[in-house]
Amino acid sequence: MSLLADIVTVVAVCAGALFFLAGTVGLLRLPDSLSRLHALTKADNLGLGLIVLGLLPQAGSVLAALKLVAVWGLVQLSGVTVAQVVAAALRRRDGPRP
Amino acid sequence: MxxxxxxxxxxxxxxxxxxxxxxxxxxxxxxxxxxxxxxxxxxxxxxxxxxxxxxxxxxxxxxxxxxxxxxxxxxxxxxxxxxxxxxxxxxxxxxxxxxxxxxxxxxxxxxxxxxxxxxxSLAPAAAGHLASTGLGNPVTAVLMAYRAFDTMLEKGVLIMAVIAVWSLADDRAWGGRAGPLSRGPADGALGLLTRLLPPIGIVVGIHIAWAGADQPGGAFQGGALLAAMALLVVMTGLVKAPAVASRWLRIVIVAGPATFILAGSLGFAIAAGFLAWPAGWAKPLILVVEAFMVLSIAATLPLLVIGPPQRPPAGRDTP
Structure with missing residues (x-):
């Protein structure tokens, strides 16, 4: 049982780290601001989601697990808002995209 | 390695x-x-x-x-x-x-x-007397019991900072509100966040301040979270900045240090001296002082960001 939980943790956290890596590469390599924003939100969204999922079996108590899920939810909320605000600021500066 | x-x-x-x-x-x-x-x-x-x-x-x-x-x-x-x-x-x-x-x-x-x-290292001494304070977090014991005087003065510095910011106000604007920090009430995603986040942030802020007695956390960290929530609603234009003449605002600002001084003065009557917490009463007194300090910190930090009043008070009906 414990081995199974550890396998879930390693697989999910590694997959989450991969999404963060992909998001960072996208942030550095993609040509325009909106695309870079797109790459960044994927890292936040799926990367952190998978890492939280992987940490859940290690949480120890239901309360600790709920706290982890709450952290993920709050990062989702702020991440999506920041993406919208940055995109709106870009739109104001550059005008609507062709 | x-x-x-x-x-x-x-x-x-x-x-x-x-x-x-x-x-x-x-x-x-x-x-x-x-x-x-x-x-x-x-x-x-x-x-x-x-x-x-x-x-x-x-x-x-x-x-x-x-x-x-x-x-x-x-x-x-x-x-x-x-x-x-x-x-x-x-x-x-x-x-x-x-x-x-x-x-x-x-x-x-x-x-x-x-x-x-x-x-x-004073760590063994700090841990050794922890039981007499009734607290579980040695950092809070240092801040609120062993070095309470320093912490009280820190709160005084915060009030000084607010006075310094307010004193930059134009004469005509004195007593009024700070200028708007945004174009108007935020809509879209930011407007939604401004409405969704404060209830969560207020609960988490109070939790961190409360947990500070026994776990990592405390008045400053919890107060800063509450301050962030206040800043969010003021900066996105959902709530107007308070008028500096407002009586409740001033009461909230001084509530923390005033409670600190009052509770500390109790020490003259029932303990060894100023800020000496009486045996058995240390934890309840510290919690009361911390609760008011959270309020003051939550009010003071946003006022430093919002800045001096810029708009003249609207007649005599300033709240």
Whole structure:
């Protein structure tokens, strides 16, 4: 049982780290601001989601697990808002995209 | 060298790199953003040093509130001068500032790197008397019992800072509200966040302040979270900044230090002296003082960001 939980943790956290890596590469390599924003939100969204999922079996108590899920939810909320605000600021500066 | 050592060294290098980037940034707004990233990285360093209380404070105050303060200042400076503040600095001033920073950094490095024979630590004494305070978190015991006087003076400094900001007000605006920080009530995603986040943030802030008695946390960290929620609703235009003449605002600002002084004065009557908590009553008194301090911190920090009053008070019906 414990081995199974550890396998879930390693697989999910590694997959989450991969999404963060992909998001960072996208942030550095993609040509325009909106695309870079797109790459960044994927890292936040799926990367952190998978890492939280992987940490859940290690949480120890239901309360600790709920706290982890709450952290993920709050990062989702702020991440999506920041993406919208940055995109709106870009739109104001550059005008609507062709 | 173990894997964890390599991660620690990498973390230290990232902190140095972000610090260097922040100093080198040409745009003051970009530098403020760099400073926030630097603070978050630094709070990870504090976590690695097993100091979660300091890490929380660094993230909430050092990175969060100070970051907002610097960003707001950068935006205001951009509005007042086209060329930016940097151009007006003479070369001599820059060299003097750089020299001063080098001297401070060098002195700090000399102190830390100097070989020491005996590490004078008060940690065993602090842990040994923990039971007499009724608290479970030694950091809170240092702040609220062993070094309560210092903490009380810190709160006084915060009030001084608010007075200094308010005294920048124009005569006609005195007693009125600070100017709007945004174009109007935010809509879309930001408007939704402004309505969704404060209830959660208020609960978490109170939780962190309450948990500070026995776990990492405390009045400053919890108060900073409440301050962030207040800033969110004021900066997005959902709620107007309070008028500086408002009586309730002033009461909230002084509530923390005033309770501190009153509770401390109790020590004259029923304990050894000022700020000496009577045996058996230490924890309840500390919790009462902390509760009012959270209120004052939550009111004071946003007022520093919001700035001096800019709009004249509307007649006599100022709330």
């Amino acid at each position: 173990s894997l964890i050592d390599i991660l620690d060294i990498a973390l230290a290098l990232v902190v140095l790199a972000v610090a260097g980037w922040t100093i080198a940034a040409r745009d003051s707004f970009a530098a403020a953003v760099g400073y926030v990233a630097y603070g978050l990285m630094l709070s990870l360093v504090w976590l690695r040093l097993s100091a979660p209380d300091v890490a929380l404070t660094e993230a909430a105050i050092g990175s969060g509130v100070t970051g907002v303060l610097l960003m707001t200042a950068a935006v205001r400076l951009r509005r007042t001068s086209q060329s930016g503040a940097d151009a007006s600095l003479r070369t001599a001033t820059r060299i003097a500032a750089a020299l001063l920073c080098l001297v401070v950094t060098g002195a700090l490095a000399a102190v830390i790197l100097a070989p020491v024979d005996i590490v004078a």
